[in-house]
Amino acid sequence: MTTTKAACVGxxxxxxxxxxxxxxxxxxxxxxxxxxxxxxxxEAMGIKKPSLYAAFGNKEQLFFKAIDxxxxxxxxxxxxxxxxxxxxxxxxxxxLGAAAQFTDCSHPQGCALMNSTFSCNEASESIxxxxxxxxxxxxxxxxxxxxxxxxxxxxxxxxxPEVLASLMTALFQGLSMQASEGASLDELQKVATMxxxxxxxxxxKR
Amino acid sequence: MTTTKAACVGxxxxxxxxxxxxxxxxxxxxxxxxxxxxxxxxEAMGIKKPSLYAAFGNKEQLFFKAIDxxxxxxxxxxxxxxxxxxxxxxxxxxxLGAAAQFTDCSHPQGCALMNSTFSCNEASESIxxxxxxxxxxxxxxxxxxxxxxxxxxxxxxxxxPEVLASLMTALFQGLSMQASEGASLDELQKVATMxxxxxxxxxxKR
DNA sequence: TACATTTTGTACCGATAGGTATAAAATTAT
DNA sequence: ATAATTTTATACCTATCGGTACAAAATGTA
Numbered sequence: 367m368t369t370t371k372a373a374c375v376g377x378x379x380x381x382x383x384x385x386x387x388x389x390x391x392x393x394x395x396x397x398x399x400x401x402x403x404x405x406x407x408x409e410a411m412g413i414k415k416p417s418l419y420a421a422f423g424n425k426e427q428l429f430f431k432a433i434d435x436x437x438x439x440x441x442x443x444x445x446x447x448x449x450x451x452x453x454x455x456x457x458x459x460x461x462l463g464a465a466a467q468f469t470d471c472s473h474p475q476g477c478a479l480m481n482s483t484f485s486c487n488e489a490s491e492s493i494x495x496x497x498x499x500x501x502x503x504x505x506x507x508x509x510x511x512x513x514x515x516x517x518x519x520x521x522x523x524x525x526x527p528e529v530l531a532s533l534m535t536a537l538f539q540g541l542s543m544q545a546s547e548g549a550s551l552d553e554l555q556k557v558a559t560m561x562x563x564x565x566x567x568x569x570x571k572r
Numbered sequence: 573m574t575t576t577k578a579a580c581v582g583x584x585x586x587x588x589x590x591x592x593x594x595x596x597x598x599x600x601x602x603x604x605x606x607x608x609x610x611x612x613x614x615e616a617m618g619i620k621k622p623s624l625y626a627a628f629g630n631k632e633q634l635f636f637k638a639i640d641x642x643x644x645x646x647x648x649x650x651x652x653x654x655x656x657x658x659x660x661x662x663x664x665x666x667x668l669g670a671a672a673q674f675t676d677c678s679h680p681q682g683c684a685l686m687n688s689t690f691s692c693n694e695a696s697e698s699i700x701x702x703x704x705x706x707x708x709x710x711x712x713x714x715x716x717x718x719x720x721x722x723x724x725x726x727x728x729x730x731x732x733p734e735v736l737a738s739l740m741t742a743l744f745q746g747l748s749m750q751a752s753e754g755a756s757l758d759e760l761q762k763v764a765t766m767x768x769x770x771x772x773x774x775x776x777k778r
Numbered sequence: 779t780a781c782a783t784t785t786t787g788t789a790c791c792g793a794t795a796g797g798t799a800t801a802a803a804a805t806t807a808t
Numbered sequence: 809a810t811a812a813t814t815t816t817a818t819a820c821c822t823a824t825c826g827g828t829a830c831a832a833a834a835t836g837t838a
Contacts, residue, residue: 424797425797501753564773567774611824
């Protein structure tokens, strides 16, 4: 009479659900949420619409799961950069890492979160809000890290950690957009280097 | 037998074509190209679809005309900033001007060109290409101005005008996005100030 | 007044959007 | 073998997309 058993009865799923989700992420990454149609998704995932809906709910929920996958990648930009001890290395790591990751040819160019947020009319307001929430969560991590650095005397007293985090975010958005538009790794590295140089000179004690 | 006369016969147009175009620009500015539907346009412009098509061609041509209107505004950011003699003032003017203009409440937030470029799937590739061309034209104006400044000894020899122009463009994109997401004038001014400070310290002789 | 011309509103077009009803196919449990 | 369950493929749904045919309305010209 133990009815709490996992469901393994019925016809087995004919595709790898994790791999399908990864393909979906790639499409959203490339085209954004509104720019991606169900047909594009099913084609990329190699499944038909009813299978997609049975496995992922609907387009919106599929998007959220794809973004979860994106943010939990081991090579997450912010996670890698935060491994550095000195805030100067964190800042350099974030900017140079963004240049590298946004132009990595093994996946679509730019940042998936930045690419997805645009051109969402009122219909997909929840998408916009969710992406905004994620972005502000990431920004808060930057704020916390910079506040820590300031408390440890690494940052000038004149430096507002909030403003510095906003500036970093703005640079990510710019780098992401330029990568999406086809900028090369070399170009973005130069831009990131110049940006880092200015930020470090003004805000970091030495 | 002079047949080359202007057309002033027939039922007169019942709306102001310039004002209608301005309304169309506002909608594109707010929602981007793909995010804007014909119904939204006609409602905002106060006309019906056949009138729109008779006056402007189609959605794509209407968009191009709206962007023309946007770029030929007298208070164009770049035109104002370029009035300064010293490149330091130009850079400050561009960044602070962007902060001010992108948060100006008399029109949608952010830069219309930046807002429009996103989420264009293959169907509207020509839109994407056109917007890209406009953006790179603006970037080239920055490159030229910075090259001039370097020739006049205002910029460090180590400064690559191309890279500096890319960095400025990236900052515009970031500021535009943050404005679109609801950032205040005060926030953006602080970000722009910090960015300008870093750029000037590193690249401008004094 | 009759006509040519242009704009207007209505009503429609085919294509595509996201999403689903349905029944056949493929599996485990009895 | 039969039943229960789940996934599959086909075919369809309604809503909306950009765009247009058509006739009535409004003007200038003859």
